[in-house]
Amino acid sequence: MKALLVNYRWCTGCHSCELACQVKNDLPAGQYGIKLNQVGPWEYAPKKWQYSYFPVLTDQCNLCADRLAAGKLPSCVQHCQANCIQLMDASEAATIAAANPKMLMMTI
Amino acid sequence: MRNSCVSSSLQPRLVVDGAELKINEKGMSYWEHELPWHYEEDGFQVTRGSAWSAPGCHLGCGVLIYSKDGRVVRVEGDPENPYNQGRLCPRCVAVDDIINHENRLQYPMKRAVEDRGLNKWERISWDEALDTVEQRFNEYKERHGAESVVFLQGTGRDIAAYISRLAWSFGSPNYAFSLSNVACFGPRIFASMMTTGVFMIGDYSQQFIDRYDNPEWQCPAITVVWGNNHIVANSDGAYGHWVTDVMQRGSKLMVIDPRLTWLAAHADCWLQVRPGSDGSLALAMGNVMIEEGIYDKEFVEKWVHGFEEYSALCAEWTPERAEEVTWVPADEIREAARLLAANSPALLQWGVALDQREDCVFSSRAVLALFAITGNLEKPGSNVVGPELLKYITGWGRELLSFDAEEKRIGTDELLIYKLGLQVASINKMIDHMIEQPEDYPIKASWIQTVNQIACGGVDNERTIEAFKNLEFNVFVDLFMTPSAMAFGDLILPVTTYPERNGIRVGDGTQRGETINAAVPPLGECRSDMEINLELCRRFNPEAWPWETVEEMFSHILSETGLDFEGVRETAPSYLPFEYNKHEKGLMRPDGQPGFLTPTGKVELKSLGLEFMGFDPLPTYNEPPMTPYSQPELAKDYPLVLQTGARQHNTFHSENRMSGRLRPIHPEPTVMIHPDTAAELGVRDGEWVWVEGPVGTTGRVARAKRVAEVTTAIDPRCASSDHGWWHPEGDPENLFDVNEININNLIPWTTGLTGVGANYKCILCKIYPCKDGE
Numbered sequence A: 001m002k003a004l005l006v007n008y009r010w011c012t013g014c015h016s017c018e019l020a021c022q023v024k025n026d027l028p029a030g031q032y033g034i035k036l037n038q039v040g041p042w043e044y045a046p047k048k049w050q051y052s053y054f055p056v057l058t059d060q061c062n063l064c065a066d067r068l069a070a071g072k073l074p075s076c077v078q079h080c081q082a083n084c085i086q087l088m089d090a091s092e093a094a095t096i097a098a099a100n101p102k103m104l105m106m107t108i
Numbered sequence B: 001m002r003n004s005c006v007s008s009s010l011q012p013r014l015v016v017d018g019a020e021l022k023i024n025e026k027g028m029s030y031w032e033h034e035l036p037w038h039y040e041e042d043g044f045q046v047t048r049g050s051a052w053s054a055p056g057c058h059l060g061c062g063v064l065i066y067s068k069d070g071r072v073v074r075v076e077g078d079p080e081n082p083y084n085q086g087r088l089c090p091r092c093v094a095v096d097d098i099i100n101h102e103n104r105l106q107y108p109m110k111r112a113v114e115d116r117g118l119n120k121w122e123r124i125s126w127d128e129a130l131d132t133v134e135q136r137f138n139e140y141k142e143r144h145g146a147e148s149v150v151f152l153q154g155t156g157r158d159i160a161a162y163i164s165r166l167a168w169s170f171g172s173p174n175y176a177f178s179l180s181n182v183a184c185f186g187p188r189i190f191a192s193m194m195t196t197g198v199f200m201i202g203d204y205s206q207q208f209i210d211r212y213d214n215p216e217w218q219c220p221a222i223t224v225v226w227g228n229n230h231i232v233a234n235s236d237g238a239y240g241h242w243v244t245d246v247m248q249r250g251s252k253l254m255v256i257d258p259r260l261t262w263l264a265a266h267a268d269c270w271l272q273v274r275p276g277s278d279g280s281l282a283l284a285m286g287n288v289m290i291e292e293g294i295y296d297k298e299f300v301e302k303w304v305h306g307f308e309e310y311s312a313l314c315a316e317w318t319p320e321r322a323e324e325v326t327w328v329p330a331d332e333i334r335e336a337a338r339l340l341a342a343n344s345p346a347l348l349q350w351g352v353a354l355d356q357r358e359d360c361v362f363s364s365r366a367v368l369a370l371f372a373i374t375g376n377l378e379k380p381g382s383n384v385v386g387p388e389l390l391k392y393i394t395g396w397g398r399e400l401l402s403f404d405a406e407e408k409r410i411g412t413d414e415l416l417i418y419k420l421g422l423q424v425a426s427i428n429k430m431i432d433h434m435i436e437q438p439e440d441y442p443i444k445a446s447w448i449q450t451v452n453q454i455a456c457g458g459v460d461n462e463r464t465i466e467a468f469k470n471l472e473f474n475v476f477v478d479l480f481m482t483p484s485a486m487a488f489g490d491l492i493l494p495v496t497t498y499p500e501r502n503g504i505r506v507g508d509g510t511q512r513g514e515t516i517n518a519a520v521p522p523l524g525e526c527r528s529d530m531e532i533n534l535e536l537c538r539r540f541n542p543e544a545w546p547w548e549t550v551e552e553m554f555s556h557i558l559s560e561t562g563l564d565f566e567g568v569r570e571t572a573p574s575y576l577p578f579e580y581n582k583h584e585k586g587l588m589r590p591d592g593q594p595g596f597l598t599p600t601g602k603v604e605l606k607s608l609g610l611e612f613m614g615f616d617p618l619p620t621y622n623e624p625p626m627t628p629y630s631q632p633e634l635a636k637d638y639p640l641v642l643q644t645g646a647r648q649h650n651t652f653h654s655e656n657r658m659s660g661r662l663r664p665i666h667p668e669p670t671v672m673i674h675p676d677t678a679a680e681l682g683v684r685d686g687e688w689v690w691v692e693g694p695v696g697t698t699g700r701v702a703r704a705k706r707v708a709e710v711t712t713a714i715d716p717r718c719a720s721s722d723h724g725w726w727h728p729e730g731d732p733e734n735l736f737d738v739n740e741i742n743i744n745n746l747i748p749w750t751t752g753l754t755g756v757g758a759n760y761k762c763i764l765c766k767i768y769p770c771k772d773g774e
């Protein structure tokens, strides 16, 4: 099984993944294979802020099988401006997620 | 080369890994590509090139344009391009939405002067359009002098050079940037020139083809983002997400911003400065460094001029005094100064916020001084002089303008900076001139290319519209019908987008050899900006424009590099040789002596150039003219400090709003206010409100509609608004709603302290809910 692993410490909420997927898969405006969510900002301690973005896969993600077959990165991964998302085998993703903070792992 | 922060063992594939590095006879390096710049892939045509406007920003990211049957299907980042390394911001990812948009202009159109404001455009041929421009501009030139025709641009992208050359070869000195007091980039460049003699940029390794792997480069120990949100704005040649690249490689982060941006929330130190008070903050940080002796004494001793006078100025700015002015607690100022002093190399990522106040020349110098006294100039990972292929900022074709014509350039008699330091005319003075129309110097016609000034850049629409309606003939060149063209255009010429035309990329920041390559034929009868200007200029001044095609023209421009258009295209992107520490090696000055490019050869904290011009030679703090402190009476009615121009991921200034893919990211204009302020004003999140304020000291009041974004990201005493708004889907005869939603209506066309820098980011306002039906 494949998984998308996000190091959400770095996701800046730039929306490139959303649109790279939408354009590549020719989805209509307003529909996404990966969709951004925002949590925050709020101050939970003096000068400590909760302010994070989370890209989340939808049912319309097809894992970019055609791109992978052609030796390319998935469109969302290639265009991610913070280099913070990767598609990989779920077992490998689980190992990385278990060893590192701020990881979001999604299987399909 | 490109890292993933998810797992370092999983590097995205980069074709250039293992590719051969070549060096041409000019010492420029490039990767040997496996494929040519144009190739086929799975039934698509793929064109590799640079994305350099329109639409688009200042960066010119490397792109692969996928097309089929002459139509752009999608644009991808070019993984082989060291600049963006396969990434793109959403604007280029979804650029096909703009290229293929049903509302794009497709042929030239004219409209009778009496029908200005009405949607009564009539299609005409290119011959008729260009004949009309030629004939009418020449008539005005004969009757009133070439200076009666003005040439205007928006933000400077690749088209700027061709507009300046058009103006100057026509004989008019009145080539201008439409932003009030050139309040973007130019002021910081000027301030830097007056300090170091050069303009320096933050060193993210962008000058090296092998980027972060280059052995000479060092990762900054700290990146200081001052008045900039470049992960959204992608400003001044710096790809915004290089900051996350260097942070992932260990750089600390300091952010000076009135708003809690994503960067601010993830910084080691965030100073929430009052809009417009940055100069005071910088001097107070200098105060702490000098007091505590934590600056680079060796560098100061050797390379700084005026340290004593600067120290005396800083001595006046104790952190306690600065706290009152900047609203940043004194202890935080101390900690920030110590953090900067303790981390070297330090990279300065400063932004347009520093240009958008009247005292920009002085406050920018105060910021730069901190990097001078900590020795953060010209060493790896600090701030460097980017290699330059061609002069870009200064315009093209200056030699074509006669001395007599130059004498008439608007602004030069009153504003010394224009006479001595700039080549453009003052737009602020030009607007006055257009309204007053002095008998001995009337303005009759305008050429308006790459700008939609009543939606963006320009200020005080009431005055702007009056000014342009006073002219007899206004010509627009654009992709779409805009509010400005609807309001006062008489002729409009349709241009191509970047995938439909050729061009050369010589931009701001570090220059590299790149070309913009046509992937598909132009839509309808569209022509590129360069083709239009070449054709027109050949009519006005054939000797100045001896080229048959734009490609010949590009090759001519490139000739001083020893390359031609085809040559640059084959090897693009190619990188120029680069050296650190030029001032030590005698590589900065034309006389070959060590030192900076200033009269003293040192970094001039006390500037001889400014002194010569009669300005304050020190980076003194000046309170902006429209603040609660400078206008306590007005502030009773308009208590909030408003900053405008907040950037959004989906738009570049007034562009992109017609895109169905991009618009949902930020569908309407917004104003950020604090929950406490919102509660006091009876405003709910998501509700439409009016932002109202005095138009400077004109005695008039203006307002703009916004959706309230109620958030703790802003100080309760402040508000922050985005800019560039119009509704492309709105009624053209209501000027696409621009007069209701343009926040720049609250800003006056005044010239301020020096004639450069305008208060886009520190004015006064009040906010109240819209009534039903408004």
Ligand code: SF4
Pocket: A020, A021, A022, A024, A025, A033, A034, A057, A060, A061, A062, A063, A064, A074, A075, A076, A077, A087
């Ligand atoms: S892997 Fe492909 S299909 Fe899935 S979200 Fe990313 S771009 Fe879309």
Ligand code: SF4
Pocket: A010, A011, A012, A013, A014, A015, A016, A017, A018, A036, A053, A055, A079, A080, A081, A082, A083, A084, A085
């Ligand atoms: S492209 Fe990357 S950084 Fe941008 S929103 Fe998506 S995951 Fe976040």
Ligand code: SF4
Pocket: B051, B052, B056, B057, B058, B059, B060, B061, B087, B088, B089, B090, B091, B092, B093, B234
């Ligand atoms: S920063 Fe965005 S708009 Fe600018 S060239 Fe790069 S992808 Fe295009």
